[in-house]
Amino acid sequence: MASSQEEVILLGVIGSPFLHRVQIALKLKGVEYKYLEDDLNNKSDLLLKYNPVYKMIPVFVHNEKPISESLVIVEYIDDTWKNNPILPDPYHRALARFWAKFIDDKCVAPAAKSVFIVDEKEKEKAKEELFEALNYLENELKGKFFGGDEFGFVDIAAVIIPIIQEIAGLQLFPSEKFPKLSKWSQDFYNHPLVNQVMPPKDQLFAYFKARAQSLAAKTKN
Amino acid sequence: MASSQEEVILLGVIGSPFLHRVQIALKLKGVEYKYLEDDLNNKSDLLLKYNPVYKMIPVFVHNEKPISESLVIVEYIDDTWKNNPILPDPYHRALARFWAKFIDDKCVAPAAKSVFIVDEKEKEKAKEELFEALNYLENELKGKFFGGDEFGFVDIAAVIIPIIQEIAGLQLFPSEKFPKLSKWSQDFYNHPLVNQVMPPKDQLFAYFKARAQSLAAKTKN
Numbered sequence: 001m002a003s004s005q006e007e008v009i010l011l012g013v014i015g016s017p018f019l020h021r022v023q024i025a026l027k028l029k030g031v032e033y034k035y036l037e038d039d040l041n042n043k044s045d046l047l048l049k050y051n052p053v054y055k056m057i058p059v060f061v062h063n064e065k066p067i068s069e070s071l072v073i074v075e076y077i078d079d080t081w082k083n084n085p086i087l088p089d090p091y092h093r094a095l096a097r098f099w100a101k102f103i104d105d106k107c108v109a110p111a112a113k114s115v116f117i118v119d120e121k122e123k124e125k126a127k128e129e130l131f132e133a134l135n136y137l138e139n140e141l142k143g144k145f146f147g148g149d150e151f152g153f154v155d156i157a158a159v160i161i162p163i164i165q166e167i168a169g170l171q172l173f174p175s176e177k178f179p180k181l182s183k184w185s186q187d188f189y190n191h192p193l194v195n196q197v198m199p200p201k202d203q204l205f206a207y208f209k210a211r212a213q214s215l216a217a218k219t220k221n
Numbered sequence: 222m223a224s225s226q227e228e229v230i231l232l233g234v235i236g237s238p239f240l241h242r243v244q245i246a247l248k249l250k251g252v253e254y255k256y257l258e259d260d261l262n263n264k265s266d267l268l269l270k271y272n273p274v275y276k277m278i279p280v281f282v283h284n285e286k287p288i289s290e291s292l293v294i295v296e297y298i299d300d301t302w303k304n305n306p307i308l309p310d311p312y313h314r315a316l317a318r319f320w321a322k323f324i325d326d327k328c329v330a331p332a333a334k335s336v337f338i339v340d341e342k343e344k345e346k347a348k349e350e351l352f353e354a355l356n357y358l359e360n361e362l363k364g365k366f367f368g369g370d371e372f373g374f375v376d377i378a379a380v381i382i383p384i385i386q387e388i389a390g391l392q393l394f395p396s397e398k399f400p401k402l403s404k405w406s407q408d409f410y411n412h413p414l415v416n417q418v419m420p421p422k423d424q425l426f427a428y429f430k431a432r433a434q435s436l437a438a439k440t441k442n
Contacts, residue, residue, distance in 0.1 A: 053323065065312055067319070068319060069318075069322060072319050072322065075318065076314070076315040079311035090297055093297070093300065094293050094296065094300075095288070098293050101290060102274065
């Protein structure tokens with residue numbers, strides 16, 4: 001395990017699922033850190049310095065060494081603090097990476113669009129895409145969590161799903177259609193380690209509203 | 222290290238940069254495998270069985286356990302066969318994952334479009350995007366390879382660049398503009414382990430032409 005003399009800093013914006021992925025991993029490992037809230041409309045010098053490529057949160061800084069991209073950070077945390085492993089043996093680790101990437105590639109964009117797009121036709125198309133992707137996840141869920149009895153890498157990656165559900169309500173994600181995923185979503189969100197990390201609903205909502213407005217403004221320009 | 226009693230199968234299509242990533246990793250580790258050429262216009266039952274989500278090559282099958290997605294496969298190979306490490310210590314491993322993801326997210330699509338799109342305006346836009354991304358890689362290249370003195374994960378991920386250069390010629394990728402990347406591209410492609418894996422130019426060209434025609438046909442429908 002890493003020494004207690006070290007400096008761990010996390011830059012984020014409360015409400016961002018990508019930030020909360022990292023916070024859940026740190027909570028699971030019991031790593032103390034200094035949290036710095038950023039402002040996406042007026043990004044801090046630290047954010048621009050530490051993530052010059054994407055200029056996006058979250059950024060994780062361990063003893064002055066910065067790392068970006070939420071899943072890359074979660075893997076780094078698992079590589080560095082060995083207690084409570086997030087990724088299992090090589091084969092199941094490969095499957096976990098496959099499904100985490102699937103969530104980023106196939107669920108994130110249609111989930112965001114399903115909630116925030118105003119055009120009804122586009123919204124419907126995004127919802128169809130999301131349902132198709134969620135169907136794969138529903139079939140993949142074999143135990144209580146994707147990780148088995150305790151949550152792991154895919155659960156952490158999939159935190160976007162209960163967050164979107166929390167904001168959008170159940171119509172986005174009917175439990176008749178996805179019974180296992182709906183139960184997982186509740187179990188994961190209510191897990192003591194996850195629950196301690198998640199902000200209240202109004203803060204989640206405020207983040208998503210601000211991001212949607214910012215994206216809409218960019219599209220108009 | 223894994224036992225010599227095992228069965229290692231690789232499904233691919235010669236000319237695919239994603240297949241060649243996996244082949245370079247296997248060559249570096251000295252792993253023997255059975256190669257099965259697939260046909261993207263008439264996909265094999267094995268491909269549909271082993272990668273039901275994307276139905277795409279490459280698929281790696283180790284003792285009947287299938288893994289898809291080229292970078293996930295390369296990590297699995299590195300986790301399973303420990304000689305000649307592809308990924309280094311946790312911090313540099315995180316940086317390598319960051320840049321490999323950057324190549325997939327920011328280089329692959331504009332590189333393909335720069336070569337195959339007919340519309341001049343769109344082609345120019347793709348080229349601009351590609352140059353912006355290559356600029357980051359040019360600045361990131363500190364040694365002979367991204368991995369240092371010997372090649373590693375980012376070099377393997379970036380094999381798409383010399384492949385595209387091989388097909389498109391130098392106009393896509395001028396050495397005055399990207400001197401370090403141009404030298405890397407030659408050094409990596411001519412590395413004995415890489416060179417043994419890469420098919421002749423006409424086979425690369427045939428693959429890309431077929432893919433472009435298939436994509437164009439889909440766009441028209």
